[in-house]
Amino acid sequence: SQQGEEDPQALSIQEGENATMNCSYKTSINNLQWYRQNSGRGLVHLILIRSNEREKHSGRLRVTLDTSKKSSSLLITASRAADTASYFCATDDSGGSNYKLTFGKGTLLTVNP
Amino acid sequence: ETGVTQTPRHLVMGMTNKKSLKCEQHLGHNAMYWYKQSAKKPLELMFVYNFKEQTENNSVPSRFSPECPNSSHLFLHLHTLQPEDSALYLCASSPAGTGNYNEQFFGPGTRLTVL
Numbered sequence: 509s510q511q512g513e514e515d516p517q518a519l520s521i522q523e524g525e526n527a528t529m530n531c532s533y534k535t536s537i538n539n540l541q542w543y544r545q546n547s548g549r550g551l552v553h554l555i556l557i558r559s560n561e562r563e564k565h566s567g568r569l570r571v572t573l574d575t576s577k578k579s580s581s582l583l584i585t586a587s588r589a590a591d592t593a594s595y596f597c598a599t600d601d602s603g604g605s606n607y608k609l610t611f612g613k614g615t616l617l618t619v620n621p
Numbered sequence: 622e623t624g625v626t627q628t629p630r631h632l633v634m635g636m637t638n639k640k641s642l643k644c645e646q647h648l649g650h651n652a653m654y655w656y657k658q659s660a661k662k663p664l665e666l667m668f669v670y671n672f673k674e675q676t677e678n679n680s681v682p683s684r685f686s687p688e689c690p691n692s693s694h695l696f697l698h699l700h701t702l703q704p705e706d707s708a709l710y711l712c713a714s715s716p717a718g719t720g721n722y723n724e725q726f727f728g729p730g731t732r733l734t735v736l
Contacts (some may be wrong), residue, residue, distance in 0.1 A: 541724065544723060548713055550623065550727035551664075596664070600723060608677060611664040 511524050514597055520618040527584040529615040531597030532577075538600050540573055541609070542582050545594045554582075554595075589621045624648040627712050627728035634702065635736050642697040642731045644712030651716060653686060654725065658709040665671040670695060702735045709733075 515530045531540070539558045543551040557564045557573045557580065564571045570583040584591055594616050598609040625646045634640050648654065655667040669677035670689040684706075686698040695712055709732050713725040 510633065539723075543727075548709065548730070548732065550625070550627075550729045551713075551725075553724045553726070556724060600726075606639065608669060609723065610666075613661070613663045 511522045514615040515593070516615060517613070518616045518618070520620065521587055522621050523587060523589055523619055525587055525619075527587050527591070527617055527619070529595050529617070531580045531582070531612060533580075533597075533599045534578065535599075535601050538577075540571075540580050541598045542569075542571060542580075543596045543598060543611075545614070547593075547597065551596065583585045584617075587617075587619045589619050591617060593617060623726045623728065625712060625714055625726050625728035627659075627710075627731050629731060630729065631732045631734075633736065634699070635716045636701075636704070637700070639700040641699065642710055642712075642733075644697075644728055646693055646695075646696040646712075646714040646726070646728075648726060649715055649716075650714040650726070651692055651706045652714060652723075653689060653692070654713040654715075655695065655697050656711040656713065658711055658730070659707075664711070699717060699733075702733075704735050707733055 513532050521527055537559055539556055541556045542554045544554050545551045555566045555569055555571050557571050568585045573580045594614040596611050596614045598611045628643045652671045654669050657665045666679050668687045669683045673689050684701050688696040709730045711730045712728040715725045716724050
């Protein structure tokens with residue numbers, strides 16, 4: 509069954525605006541990660557938040573985690589055209605292998621100059 | 622540059638061909654992965670190798686055959702593929718066994734087209 513589900517599927521904003529993407533999951537997790545993928549390329553790890561953390565920052569990225577709602581959000585502030593990419597959340601099942609991740613379908617973010 | 626390389630970057634093959642995808646990581650990681658990424662689908666985990674041992678085969682058809690000769694190299698041997706196997710094949714590695722979290726490092730992928 510699908511573990512991570514990103515919302516929205518696609519998001520188009522103007523440069524300088526903030527972009528918020530959401531992720532919902534079904535099972536208990538050890539941690540949740542966000543990855544970015546430029547078109548036709550590999551994924552790049554952005555940020556990891558552990559199940560006992562509620563918020564984490566990295567540069568223009570802010571991630572929140574609500575384990576009671578089984579959801580996470582990724583906020584990109586002051587977006588740039590170079591932020592255009594697909595963004596995926598990935599979770600590990602706390603009852604399973606600690607090295608196996610399940611990815612969602614992703615949110616396609618377009619930042620217009 | 623993530624430290625994970627994949628060759629070839631693009632591959633076109635007929636259904637009767639045999640080809641291999643190669644992945645190499647220069648990060649000293651112990652776990653390596655093959656994923657399949659098709660349009661409008663989530664990333665699908667195919668195989669996991671941990672310390673050269675296969676620990677996950679996610680019900681992958683036998684026309685895909687992985688090989689992990691050492692912790693730095695991973696191959697995916699392809700034979701008698703179908704057009705629906707056309708996709709982006711991604712390799713990843715991670716420092717498995719170092720804790721209860723697992724950041725994965727991805728290669729750029731091989732874009733496979735089966736005619």
